[in-house]
Structures are given as structure tokens and as C-alpha cells.
Amino acid sequence: MHPPIEDVSINSKGAILIGSEFAADGPCSERTLFVSHAHSDHIGGLRRRGGSRETLCTPATYDLACHTLGYRPSGVRTVGYSKPVAYGEEILTLYPATHILGSAQALVETRFGSVAYTGDFKQPGTPILGADVLIMEATYGAPIYRREVGDAEVALVETVEKHLHDGPICIYGYTSKVQEALAILRGFIDAEFLLDSACDKVAKIYLKHGFKLPKYNLLDQEKAEGRSVVFKSLSKARERFQGTKILLTGWAPSLVTRVEGGYMIRLSDHADYNQLLNYVEEAKPKVVYTDGWRSSYAKVLAKEIENRLGIKAHPLPR
Ligand SMILES: [Zn+2]
CATH class of the missing domain: 3.60.15.10 (Ribonuclease Z/Hydroxyacylglutathione hydrolase-like)
Structure with missing residues (x-):
């Protein structure tokens, strides 16, 4: 039966x-x-x-x-x-x-x-x-876990745009969240995008499967200056960075939270x-x-x- x-x-x-x-x-x-x-x-x-x-x-x-x-x-x-x-x-x-x-x-x-x-x-x-x-x-x-109304994508673009005037920005996140953030900035932010090798490997899989990402270069320390946005794994978030840091998180009470060295932005996948x-x-x-x-x-x-x-x-x- x-x-x-x-x-x-x-x-x-x-x-x-x-x-x-x-x-x-x-x-x-x-x-x-x-x-x-x-x-x-x-x-x-x-x-x-x-x-x-x-x-x-x-x-x-x-x-x-x-x-x-x-x-x-x-x-x-x-x-x-x-x-x-x-x-x-x-x-x-x-x-x-x-x-x-x-x-x-x-x-x-x-x-x-x-x-x-x-x-x-x-x-x-x-x-x-x-x-x-x-x-x-x-x-x-x-x-x-009820989010207040707010658009994480707009918050990310606005935060990056606002602080690019002060120098480079480094965005830290888990695998996939970094690639998602890179895709969000595509078409809105005029800057050089630089990915560390871990983020680059996953980005290549995204590109292979038709996901649209902006043109980017591999990170080279000397190039992270001026209007550039660097993307790194979250495990690197404690390192020193000469510029504004943005940490991508799944959950936080507010869409954008001020943290030491920069901001935490809630970009949830759930x-x-x-x-x-x-x-x-x-x-x-x-x-x-x-x-x-x-x-x-x-x-x-x-x-x-x-x-x-x-x-x-x-x-x-x-
Ligand atoms: Zn999952």
C-alpha cells in the first residue's frame, strides 16, 4: 500500500x-x-x-x-x-x-x-x-523577522555612490552575495570593479550560466585607488582597508547600519x-x-x- x-x-x-x-x-x-x-x-x-x-x-x-x-x-x-x-x-x-x-x-x-x-x-x-x-x-x-519596507538594492547603490568620492570602497560578503551585489551595481555605478581571486572564481560560474555582471578586473593592491569598488569574501572583513568598508549581511534590524570603518547593509536571500x-x-x-x-x-x-x-x-x- x-x-x-x-x-x-x-x-x-x-x-x-x-x-x-x-x-x-x-x-x-x-x-x-x-x-x-x-x-x-x-x-x-x-x-x-x-x-x-x-x-x-x-x-x-x-x-x-x-x-x-x-x-x-x-x-x-x-x-x-x-x-x-x-x-x-x-x-x-x-x-x-x-x-x-x-x-x-x-x-x-x-x-x-x-x-x-x-x-x-x-x-x-x-x-x-x-x-x-x-x-x-x-x-x-x-x-x-519582519523587515521594514526598504529597498536593499537602492541602499547599496546609494551608499557606494555617496562614499566613492572619499576613495575606494570594499564590499565583503559570503559567496553568491558578493556576486549579487556586483550585479546590483551594474549600470548604476561608474567605477572600476576589482574582485579577489575567491570572488572571481565564483563570478566566472555566474557568467558561465548567463548571469549578467559588469566588467571587472582581478584585484591588485596597487589598483584599489580612486573610483574603485573591491569585492572580497566576508572572512577578510577584519583586515585593514584604506577606504569605506561595506559588509553584506543576511539579517540586521535596519537596512543600513553604521559599523566601525563603514556600513553593514542587509541584503537577504531569504x-x-x-x-x-x-x-x-x-x-x-x-x-x-x-x-x-x-x-x-x-x-x-x-x-x-x-x-x-x-x-x-x-x-x-x-
Ligand atoms: Zn541557501
């Missing part, structure tokens, strides 16, 4: 088990794996492959994951958005998620109903997947609390599961969904 489609669970390694064929974002040797995107807490299935089943992800996710892992895992089948893939009687289709390059949501359709898994996402830009069962991220799933609830409201699932393997707020979010929207919701693991 087929288990009810509403019975979603998570294994001891963080893989979310969907239907009877698929597992998402963690190792599971008996099922076909889906990797939603290349952040390190989602690529466990690529890191520790086992069994004979394939691993599915977008081509860009595969390239970014290979960069993180330092090798190219085998047994991976890259799949584009909106291209259904059938296993047994179940069909999996990937849809875009606005998060990092290559991020995907998955919709699994079976004879018994459908299951959507968001992976990590932000709004606007992520299409809402309607399904009987919705599995969603919960990074900012608590009511304290939906906030209100946007998570809006997704559920529009998707109209019968039941929701929140990912507690990768977030501390899954229980809180599940309770909020039940109380505010009247839809059954459970954290994973339960």
Missing part, C-alpha cells in the same frame, strides 16, 4: 523524503536525490553519495557545488527548470527560486497528490507552487516571516511541513501557520 502523500518525513541525515521515490537536500541511498541549491547545508547528498540512484540538480547548482566541494561528484543528472523527470509513477519538475544562482524548487506529482518543496527562497521573484503538501524553509520563520506566510496563503496546501533540519524556527513557523492561516502544519523532524 502506498503511504499517504501527506506523510512527509526527514531522515537522520537531513534528507526530506517526498513521495516514495525522492529525497531532497540530504543523503539517502534508496531514493533519487534532489539538491535545491549549492549552499553547504543543502549539498549533503552530493558530498556523501551512496547507492545507485541519481542526484538531480540544475546545471548551475552542480557547478557551484563542485566549486565548494573541490571535486566533481559522479552520478549527477543536471535538469533545467520546467523539464519533468519521471521515476516510477512519480514526476519531479524543477521551478526557479530566487536565492542564489541555480536555486530550484521542486514539484513532485503522484497518483495520490502533489508535494512542493521550496528549498531556500526570497521574494519577490519566486513563483508560488500550488500543491496538496507544501514543504518550506523556515530561516526567518519567527514573527521577529523570505522574511510575512513573505513565508504569504507563500502558504497563496499556495493553499492541505498541510505544510517546515524544515527544522536547517532552521531553528521551524516549530514557531508551523504554529504561526496553524494559528494565523488555519492550515495544518508540522516541523520536520516532528
Whole structure:
């Protein structure tokens, strides 16, 4: 007998088990794996492959994951958005998620109903997947994580423009956030862009997959002068820099915060609390599961969904 489609669970390694064929974002040797995107807490299935089943992800996710892992895992089948893939009687289709390059949501359709898994996402830009069962991220799933209205992209452009008059600027951020910031400045800031080699390697993957970035040069200390914007990994943020520093962060109470040597700008890749609830409201699932393997707020979010929207919701693991 087929288990009810509403019975979603998570294994001891963080893989979310969907239907009877698929597992998402963690190792599971008996099922076909889906990797939603290349952040390190989602690529466990690529890191520790086992069994004979394939691993599915977008081509860009595969390239970014290979960069993180330092090798190219085998047994991976890259799949584009909106291209259904059938296993047994179940069909999996990937849809875009606005998060990092290559991020995907998955919709699994079976004879018994459908299951959507968001992976990590932000709004606007992520299409809402309607399904009987919705599995969603919960990074900012608590009511304290409500962003005030404000445009991070405008704040970044304005801060850079204002301080370029004082000399060079250095922007520090995690992988992908730096490339996103570089893309935001494209067309708005007339300056020389300089990337350190770590940022350059990832930027090349972005360019390979059609992401639009402005022309940039490799960082050479002597060139970081005048109207130039330097991009470096967040791990370098404590170093001395002769100019204004901008630290990119996922969460901060304000859009722009003054810090020693410059500013911290909130450039989030995740939906906030209100946007998570809006997704559920529009998707109209019968039941929701929140990912507690990768977030501390899954229980809180599940309770909020039940109380505010009247839809059954459970954290994973339960
Ligand atoms: Zn992520």
C-alpha cells in the first residue's frame, strides 16, 4: 500500500523524503536525490553519495557545488527548470527560486497528490507552487523577522555612490552575495570593479550560466585607488582597508547600519516571516511541513501557520 502523500518525513541525515521515490537536500541511498541549491547545508547528498540512484540538480547548482566541494561528484543528472523527470509513477519538475544562482524548487506529482518543496527562497521573484503538501524553509520563520519596507538594492547603490568620492570602497560578503551585489551595481555605478581571486572564481560560474555582471578586473593592491569598488569574501572583513568598508549581511534590524570603518547593509536571500506566510496563503496546501533540519524556527513557523492561516502544519523532524 502506498503511504499517504501527506506523510512527509526527514531522515537522520537531513534528507526530506517526498513521495516514495525522492529525497531532497540530504543523503539517502534508496531514493533519487534532489539538491535545491549549492549552499553547504543543502549539498549533503552530493558530498556523501551512496547507492545507485541519481542526484538531480540544475546545471548551475552542480557547478557551484563542485566549486565548494573541490571535486566533481559522479552520478549527477543536471535538469533545467520546467523539464519533468519521471521515476516510477512519480514526476519531479524543477521551478526557479530566487536565492542564489541555480536555486530550484521542486514539484513532485503522484497518483495520490502533489508535494512542493521550496528549498531556500526570497521574494519577490519566486513563483508560488500550488500543491496538496507544501514543504518550506523556515530561516526567518519567527514573527521577529519582519523587515521594514526598504529597498536593499537602492541602499547599496546609494551608499557606494555617496562614499566613492572619499576613495575606494570594499564590499565583503559570503559567496553568491558578493556576486549579487556586483550585479546590483551594474549600470548604476561608474567605477572600476576589482574582485579577489575567491570572488572571481565564483563570478566566472555566474557568467558561465548567463548571469549578467559588469566588467571587472582581478584585484591588485596597487589598483584599489580612486573610483574603485573591491569585492572580497566576508572572512577578510577584519583586515585593514584604506577606504569605506561595506559588509553584506543576511539579517540586521535596519537596512543600513553604521559599523566601525563603514556600513553593514542587509541584503537577504531569504523570505522574511510575512513573505513565508504569504507563500502558504497563496499556495493553499492541505498541510505544510517546515524544515527544522536547517532552521531553528521551524516549530514557531508551523504554529504561526496553524494559528494565523488555519492550515495544518508540522516541523520536520516532528
Ligand atoms: Zn541557501
